[in-house]
Amino acid sequence: MSGRNSLRARLLAGSLVWILGTLTVTGCVLGDLFRRHVEERFEAELRIHLDQLTASIELTPDAGLALRTDLSDPRLRRPLSGLYWQVDREGGDAARGVLRSRSLWDVTLAVPADGPRDGEVHVHRIDGPDRERLVMMERIVQPEEVVAQPLRLIVAADERGMTSPVREFVGLLVIALGVLAAGVIAAVLLQVSVGLAPLKRLREQLAEVRDGRSRRLEGAFPNEVRPLVDELNAVLQHDAEVVERARTQAGNLAHAIKTPLAVLGNAALREEGPLARLVAEQVATAQRQVDYHLARARAAAATQVPGLRxxxxxxxxxxxxxxxxxxxxxxxxxxxxxxxxxxxxxxxxxxxxxxxxxxxxxxxxxxxxxxxxxxxxxxxxxxxxxxxxxxxxxxxxxxxxxxxxxxxxxxxxxxxxxxxxxxxxxxxxxxxxxxxxxxxxxxxxxxxxxxx
Known part of the structure; x- marks a missing residue:
């Protein structure tokens, strides 16, 4: 049986397409929402570090730069930890890396040429000390003491701190949705099997009728299938009645023919001569033909009746x-x-x-x-x-x-x-x-x- 004509295949195909499509869209939406959440938290942490850097930077008496207090995250004091800050001078005698975190060691971040206005925060992707990708956040501040030389404050963190949680979450999400899909598909298979079970029982009952083990369809069927069962039983009953009437009529016709033939045969037996013998032979032939065709008619009718055994x-x-x-x-x-x-x-x-x-x-x-x-x-x-x-x-x-x-x-x-x-x-x-x-x-x- 081809899948196109299979009710089971149609139900399963429709359910599978809907389930897989829904779970795929759900997975994409959840993955995107989690990615946005992680990015927002990642950038929020960078902004906190940038605010701390902005609040801590000060000018020394010799016009240098220093921090009043160290920033709170210990990664900034561990070399190549993945979290960095850097201060550049902007203006006429611009200088890169005038002040930087210990985590940068002897490396200066190569930042893109950008000109955010005072107080604005810009975000970029740059290469880090180990050629890893960094998410960089910067702002320009203008110290009151040095009007001509604004400072470019930079905070950067390894992008893997943002992408790794997303990747792990997506992996777990795929596994979870896969398990969910398998469970739902198993439930659909069970539901389809249970839903089509009455049709299987109906087929078995019809086979019993065909093989002569039953005359009609019996048993409890769902309300949706019961009208079909009732119609089939009505058809079986009607066919049986039609065949029985046909057989009765054939028997009546044979009886009506055989009675005068018997009268002719008996009359011929009482007579002698060629004519009597001819009549007796023809009557016997006619009786044989009637018996033959009556048997064929009865059998032809019986072959159309299911349930005979x-x-x-x-x-x-x-x-x-x-x-x-x-x-x-x-x-x-x-x-x-x-x-x-x-x-x-x-x-x-x-x-x-x-x-x-x-x-x-x-x-x-x-x-x-x-x-x-x-x-x-x-x-x-x-x-x-x-x-x-x-x-x-x-x-x-x-x-x-x-x-x-x-x-x-x-x-x-x-x-x-x-x-x-x-x-x-x-x-x-x-x-x-x-x-x-x-x-x-x-x-x-x-x-x-x-x-x-």
Whole structure:
């Protein structure tokens, strides 16, 4: 079944697209919000350091620069710690790195040419002492004592202090969202399986109806599926009624025809001469045709009815008892192998008896001492094998025995419809019959029918 026509695949595909899309957007939004939060805190810390530097810087009596107090963060006193400050002179005799933190050691930060106005704060990305990327924050201050030489105060920190937490958070977020996605997908799979379970049960019930184990759909179904079940049961009931009416009408028609035929036949038997013999022969032919077509009509109708199931064991045993009485003078031995209790034919019991009755009766007519019957179930069909120890049939003459009216011996009693009607009935049900040689040398008739 292709995914395009699968309800399960459609539900899963729609749910997966929605879940993965939602979690992806959620992950991107959360990651961006956390990144902004970290950047804001990072820049806020730099601003605090810059404010501390601004408040601590002072001019010495010899026009130099010094700090009144050290800045609070100990990283500023540890060489190459990743947190730095630097003071540059601006103006005519500009000088870079006039004063800098111990953490810079003997390195001077190369800052870009920029001209923020007094009090403004600018942020840049520059290279650090170890060629790492730094986030730099600067401001220009104008000391009151030295009007002509403004000071450029710079604070910088390793960018990894901002990007590393974001990277770690994104990694944990991906894992968390992945676990969440797996859990939600598992829940969706379970939900879809539970939601479609009534359809699976409906399919199983239909299979039981088809195989003859049930006549209608039974059991509790959800409200959404119940109308479908009711409609299917109504269709099954309607089909059964239509078929039953058709079979009844066919039987009535056959009875209506056979009654005047019987009257004609009886009248012909009371007379003598060529005309009487001709009438008797034609009446017998007409009766055979009526029996043949009635059996076909009954079987054709039965094949359209689901839920038919005919057990083989009682059918075979019942027919063997009848044949023992019919052929009592022959004193035949019936060898019946053990028939499985679950062996059943998916069709009308009357048609099963029609087919088996013809085959067993035919074997009894030709058998010398023994008739064998065996039943096996395999690959969705039942195989019924009937052997006799009679003279058998040559291979080139077996197919001709299926023709209507064909008889191996004209002196044998019978209508000549046996094998022909058996094959027609079997084919109507999707089965077949094969003729071969029995182990005792007689004829073997193997009948294959759909199993129920």
């Amino acid at each position: 005919s057990a083989l064991r009682p059918a075979v045993e019942g027919l063997v008892r009848v044949m023992r009485r019919v052929h009592a003078e022959r004193n035949l031995h019936f060898a019946i192998e053990a028939i499985p209790d679950d062996a059943a034919f998916r069709g009308e019991e009357q048609d099963l008896q029609e087919m088996l009755g013809n085959l067993i009766d035919n074997a009894c007519k030709w058998a010398r001492r023994e008739v064998g019957v065996s039943v096996a179930v395999r690959e969705g069909e039942v195989a019924i094998v009937i052997d006799d120890d009679g003279p058998g049939l040559p291979a080139d003459a077996r197919e001709a025995m299926f023709a209507r009216g064909a008889r191996a011996d004209e002196e044998m009693p019978g209508s000549g419809l046996g094998l022909g009607i058996v094959r027609d009935l079997a084919q109507l049900y999707g089965g077949r019959i094969e003729l071969g040689q029995a182990p005792a040398g007689g004829l073997r008739a193997a009948l294959f029918l759909p199993a129920a």
